[in-house]
Amino acid sequence: MQLITILIVAFLGAGIVYLIGKISGKARDILAVLASLIVVILVSLAYNQKIYTSFYPLPFLNLSLTLRIDPLSWFFAIAVAGIGFLSILFSLEYMKHYQKLDFYYSMMLFVNAGMLGVVLSADFLSLYIFWEIMSWSTYLLISYKGGKAVGAGLKYIVMSTVGSIAMLFAIVSLYTSYGTLEFSSLASLLQTASSGYILFLLIMFIIGFGIKNAIWPLHTWLPDAHAEAVSPFSAVLSGILVRIGIYGFVLVMYSIVGLNLLHKLGYGLLNFNYILCWIGAISIIIGTFIALLQDDDKRLLAWHAIGQGGYMILGISFGTTLGIAGGIFHTLNHCIYIALLFLVTGAVEYRTGGVRDLNQLGGLIKKMPVTFIGGLIGISGLIGIPLTNGFVSKWLIYKTLIMEKHPFLAFVALIGTWGTILSVYKFLHNIFLGQLPEKYKDVKEVPWAMRLPMIILTSVIILFGILPGIPLNVISGIERSFGIKPLSTIIFGMPREIGELNIINILAAIVVAGVFIYLIFSLSTRSRRVNQYDNYAAGSFIPKDKYQYSVRFYDPVYRIIGPYLRDVVDDFYYWLVEKSKSFFQGVRQIYTGNVNTYALYILLFLAFLIITKIGWGLW
Amino acid sequence: MVIKAVWIIVLPIIAFIIGVFFLGLSRKVIARIHRRYGPPIYQPVIDLIKLMNQKSISHGRLFDMGVILSLAGSIVLVLFIPFGGIAPLSGSGDFLVVLYLMLLAPLGVALSGGEGANPNISIGISRKMMLSLGYEVPLLFSILAVMTYYKTTSLVEITKAQQHLSWGVIYLPLPAIAYFMILPAMLGIRPFDIVSAPQEISSGPSVEYGGRYLALMTVEHAFHTFIVLALFVDLFLGGGNPFTFFVKMLVVFLLGLFIHAVFPRFRIDQAIKYCWKWPSILALAGLVIAYVVA
Amino acid sequence: MDRTSIKKWFKAPDKMGHKYSLWAVYFCTGCGIIEVPPVITSRWDAERFGVIPVATPRQANLFLITGYVSLKTLKAIIRTYELMPDPKYTVGFGSCPINGGMYWDSYNTIKHLDKYIPVDGWISGCMPRPEAIFIAVTHLWTMIDKGMATGYIKYREKYRYYRQNQEKLFGKLEWPPLYPMEDKNG
Structure with missing residues (x-):
């Protein structure tokens, strides 16, 4: 009943918001926030429960539509609900100047409801139905702005349809072979299936989920869609909607097919896991290094979404305790920091009149400090600087790769991180650092409705970075439900038998060293505060608006690797x-x-x- | 426990002394190679005292905090890298953590420099990023070769496995050579002093640093020198007790210094191409061998 | 030279630091710069005394005005001088900054540098030998010791005077005044 309530609230909320919007704009805004907040509360109440309900017996096919909640689906559901709530909160101010807001809010809630349906459904038929609801409402939202966005949306929906058809193919084949579509019964029935059939199923599902998850070579819809969607929706799109693909992978690979069957697929190096790993590795390289060449901030982040998707694939495709934990944890982390970064670009767009070109911005730190801190913590998470959440998940993935004796994959993952550093520093520098252009002299910090989601996401990044035990505890519950040896965690890092990682000691060391240096720093001769024009310029007074280095920030590297990095x-x-x-x-x-x-x-x-x-x- | 706490305090001081000693030594040695008399070996200390007493300028909060973060990152790193078998915090972080903690120092400089709002700084940082992308390729190959060969990610265990003269350089000569070839790039000395090229971009990231900022950056540089050399000794030269460890560091440093003293500077694209060519090929070959052998 | 006297280091570390770590901004104003390369390289090696050239005025505390100062250069000199952190010392090198030298009737060269920025010491001659730079440095040491090298304080206190002279020459300057314009000592 609880699950049905969640879905009813989610779907009804979407409908009612549209109708109320015809009457009053204010009521619509409040109702949209309220509906998404209620969903968050309802989902978080379902923590640690195991529910299985059948909500609609189909009059034909001898099937019934069912819902379930288990650790995996709860984990994704709370991420969906949380990101959805924050981006709707962000939309309140951001979307003020747009038209057709009733449609927008209603579709936002619809996407959320669709995603919740996908992660909560317990059989493939209801998963497919919610999947299609999600895909189509996403299409409508991507092309919401019109103009270029229509093309991006069309590209998305064409590829998405291909994926859906591949998935439908697999589902129909499952039904004709076994006569049921429920996950739990399929899991036991498939244990006797031939390897060839399993491989067919996996490939079909990988096409289906992989297009959503934008793994190479199915990624091409993503940069356009992310760049052209409105920023709060980009946050949802990149943060969680794309990662529903990872949910699908984990569900099919570990919940249904199971580890034993997976390891039997293929011979030697040509086995299923290994090939999937290399697909993930190629996604990392392509994603992070093409991101280096982008000048549009949202497009840059979009390519990173592809690259980071590769890390998740790399983590989950190994099937070891550490690897799966790393992959799933990275999914959560990615959804937090990329959502934050898209909200940051949204805030910058909001205050600068929609400027997305990295070459025209600069120096906004003095005007928008909160947004800057959001951006800084966001990119730290994306890089995986210690004390942010991305660090722990990447550590788990690297550790898996080295311990499983795959140094070449580990190399790809590590060098991908260095590519990430280059492009995200460019992102931060070109927006927030350097000289402030004269035309942005009067820019102000964004209003509180936009600040609040950014502050929440920022603090979650820090929280999970310092206390990785909280999410890892849930993740080990997921692993237990798959029948894999669960990851044993301590709140500040890893127990000794897994590896040396204790965040609290690192934190303490950095804080103590920082305070000590700060004392020395403040005891020495004080410095004089100067403005940005009082600056070294080889003896001349600096020309206003002409003293910024941001165009083609890494020119020599572009010239070396640019020719090889076409999509x-x-x-x-x-x-x-x-x-x-x-x-x-x-x-x-x-x-x-x-x-x-x-x-x-x-x-x-x-x-x-x-x-x-x-x-x-x-x- | 008490011993550990003492080491946590003492080790950064030792690293500071060694790092500053290396700074002074490098000026003296280079002067002698140039047939000059050279400054006294304690000249960096004089410079530090002077810099702390200068009234410099600040461009904002981040300008201060970045410098502090940078130095704090370097000091913390010292606690994770075994110095002659002593690594008080090595239980809290392995080599992967060390690799990531190595990002804190450049990040701090990058943030602080960005607030400095000077294109020379931006160019310097952009060069620093590109150069690090260049030398990370051979560096990652060679450290992955080490980790694969010793089947661990813990620096302490890597050092332990090399006792009694079974040094890493004997078993993994190619990664060791590759690491040594990019050592100048990691230390930021010629032929790779592209980042702080004083003649081209007015000393790059430290254009706007003066007074206490420059002092902290000098100390950071000293720590950084210590860290890079200590990592090399730990990975390939078998650690040792603190004294032999120091001697090994000194030898490696002097070898690097001789190259520094006589070479001109690469252009940035030449530097990247160099890093991606010979050191990478050597390190990759070493990694393949380690992968097959281990 | 009292560089090794520990007692003095404890008594006045700031003075000793400024004395034995003179970093000169590498700024070539005129022909006199030709004497600087031998000074800093192996022939005379100024680094013995802690004198090194640095690329940016933010790090420097010694400013050698090497040779004649044309109007265009003067603007850059003022800008560079204002960027240097306190305490900072200026040394005029050669006859031209003192009184115009052989450019005494030039329309485009200033005759008295100390009207525009304070100068702590002069080295006369056309050209002075490189050894003269060392003599200047040792004189500067004595002046720092005795608290006589106070050009930077004078610049702060008589900023109105200097700024007025500068503006008389250039018209309105692009940059705002470094210090408040009120005069302390008239």
């Missing part, structure tokens, strides 16, 4: 589209649109049938 896959898809046009032109010759021709086709077909029938009889 070949995207080019290939466009080439495919171009080539197939002529084929479909040919098809169009058959479908003329003329009724007479169709009548002729029918007549010919009937004649063919009759002739074969007669001919058969004569034989």
